[in-house]
Amino acid sequence: MKIKVYISNFMQYKLLLKELVLRDVKIKYRRSVLGLLWTLLNPLLMMIVLTIVFSNMFRFDIDNFPVYLMCGQVIFNFFSEASSTAMSSIIFNAPLIKKIYVPKYLFPLSKVLSCFVNLVSSVIALVIVMFITKTPITGTVVLFFIPVIYALVFSIGMGVLLSSLAVSFRDIMHLYGVLITAWMYLTPIFYPISMLPDFLKTIIMFNPLASFVEMFRDVILYGNIPSWSLHLRCFVPCLIVLVLGVFVFKRQQDEFVLKI
Amino acid sequence: MKPENAIEITDVSMKFNLYKENVDNLKEYFIKYLKRQLSHDEFWALKNISLEIAKGDSMALIGRNGSGKSTLLKIIAGVLKPTKGTVERSGSIAPLIELGAGFDPDLTARENVYLNGAMLGYSRSMLDEKYDDIISFAELEPFVDVPLKNFSSGMYARLGFAIATIAKPDILIIDEVLSVGDFKFQEKCEERIAKMMEGGTTVLFVSHSIEQVKKICNKAAWLDHGTMVMHGDVFEVCDMYSKN
Numbered sequence: 001m002k003i004k005v006y007i008s009n010f011m012q013y014k015l016l017l018k019e020l021v022l023r024d025v026k027i028k029y030r031r032s033v034l035g036l037l038w039t040l041l042n043p044l045l046m047m048i049v050l051t052i053v054f055s056n057m058f059r060f061d062i063d064n065f066p067v068y069l070m071c072g073q074v075i076f077n078f079f080s081e082a083s084s085t086a087m088s089s090i091i092f093n094a095p096l097i098k099k100i101y102v103p104k105y106l107f108p109l110s111k112v113l114s115c116f117v118n119l120v121s122s123v124i125a126l127v128i129v130m131f132i133t134k135t136p137i138t139g140t141v142v143l144f145f146i147p148v149i150y151a152l153v154f155s156i157g158m159g160v161l162l163s164s165l166a167v168s169f170r171d172i173m174h175l176y177g178v179l180i181t182a183w184m185y186l187t188p189i190f191y192p193i194s195m196l197p198d199f200l201k202t203i204i205m206f207n208p209l210a211s212f213v214e215m216f217r218d219v220i221l222y223g224n225i226p227s228w229s230l231h232l233r234c235f236v237p238c239l240i241v242l243v244l245g246v247f248v249f250k251r252q253q254d255e256f257v258l259k260i
Numbered sequence: 261m262k263p264e265n266a267i268e269i270t271d272v273s274m275k276f277n278l279y280k281e282n283v284d285n286l287k288e289y290f291i292k293y294l295k296r297q298l299s300h301d302e303f304w305a306l307k308n309i310s311l312e313i314a315k316g317d318s319m320a321l322i323g324r325n326g327s328g329k330s331t332l333l334k335i336i337a338g339v340l341k342p343t344k345g346t347v348e349r350s351g352s353i354a355p356l357i358e359l360g361a362g363f364d365p366d367l368t369a370r371e372n373v374y375l376n377g378a379m380l381g382y383s384r385s386m387l388d389e390k391y392d393d394i395i396s397f398a399e400l401e402p403f404v405d406v407p408l409k410n411f412s413s414g415m416y417a418r419l420g421f422a423i424a425t426i427a428k429p430d431i432l433i434i435d436e437v438l439s440v441g442d443f444k445f446q447e448k449c450e451e452r453i454a455k456m457m458e459g460g461t462t463v464l465f466v467s468h469s470i471e472q473v474k475k476i477c478n479k480a481a482w483l484d485h486g487t488m489v490m491h492g493d494v495f496e497v498c499d500m501y502s503k504n
Binding site for chain 2: 012013015016018019020023026027030095096097098099100101102254257258
């Protein structure tokens with residue numbers, strides 16, 4: 001019964017979710033000459049810079065480094081951008097929340113989804129790089145959406161969780177920048193896992209982003225079908241974060257308007 | 261909830277915590293925390309308000325600044341959740357609490373119609389259908405593709421009013437927004453509200469202008485410092501209020 005109410009409520013505001021995502025995408029590139037093309041150009045240029053840096057200054061023994069790097073970057077950048085923008089979404093929309101009733105989860109959710117639009121064009125950029133570098137395309141490539149969905153669910157969970165925490169504990173907004181940098185170095189984006197000492201390898205086993213990236217590379221670069229244990233390492237953190245996020249958000253959402 | 265009522269407010273109280281920012285640094289915070297001096301002051305903006313508004317009525321909320329009128333409106337609109345008590349509503353609500361609250365200044369008027377309309381819960385097809393009406397009512401035909409940040413405050417308010425009143429809501433909440441725009445536009449707004457009331461819309465109206473209240477409403481409730489002084493027929497309540 002209750003679920004039915006939630007769903008019908010969501011359906012009523014589906015248009016708003018779409019409009020909010022559209023607004024983010026429109027405003028980001030409005031008045032820039034290349035416009036939406038930037039979502040494609042940005043990851044490409046970034047990849048070129050990092051490839052130059054890591055093939056000349058710090059060398060790792062990785063085959064097809066541009067694609068290896070980009071696989072990690074596409075996933076991690078999506079998460080980093082989505083969770084950070086979702087975190088401040090409730091606070092930024094304070095003037096609105098104080099005046100009109102709208103389901104509040106729409107704000108973090110719309111932020112994550114507008115970053116997801118970027119992710120989609122980053123994947124297109126990745127395909128371009130794969131053609132340029134003549135990466136052999138295997139059948140497993142079609143499974144690319146599985147790790148992407150994991151990353152999306154994880155980001156929604158984190159975004160919802162962080163956005164409600166940020167309302168009562170603003171310091172988290174300043175802390176998160178540092179945290180995400182540390183998280184990035186703990187994710188094998190531009191280095192191979194094999195170069196790490198054993199204790200760090202164990203830590204990385206528990207880093208969900210490392211698991212998403214590993215699965216993404218498995219299907220794109222190595223032609224492996226992801227193992228069940230890898231699925232487990234992706235699925236469990238997604239579930240935990242999503243349930244925790246929704247729980248905290250639901251408990252706090254009526255207080256938002258008093259605190260922002 | 262009785263079927264003849266549009267809104268039922270039962271024993272509603274609203275508490276705000278006044279956080280006084282008198283803690284400057286961490287040391288002070290810690291000391292005050294240990295001494296348990298960090299308590300905040302409580303402020304009851306509304307105390308045990310009960311009110312029934314029948315369908316088709318137009319109820320005015322009057323009272324001095326800080327009497328809790330706007331808080332009560334926000335509770336009815338669903339923006340605030342009351343600390344105690346319940347509010348029941350039947351039907352759709354159009355809140356005119358602040359015109360253009362959901363506008364994005366970087367988007368054009370056309371884009372804002374869709375964004376704001378979606379916030380008010382309208383469907384896409386309805387917005388497509390009513391789009392021309394909205395723009396012509398707001399008298400903004402030449403400016404539909406201009407970003408809202410270049411609009412004057414009057415244009416802003418006109419567009420906000422036009423969007424919020426395009427659907428025929430069951431309940432219309434108006435918080436002192438009729439004082440926007442020039443007098444001709446005000447007339448247009450009043451005309452549109454009168455039309456809605458003829459169609460059976462329940463109106464909740466907050467204003468400091470007793471003249472306007474008497475013109476629009478048939479009932480009134482008088483709030484003072486968060487408590488209900490009296491409610492009933494608009495002329496009786498307004499007379500008592502004016503004498504006070």
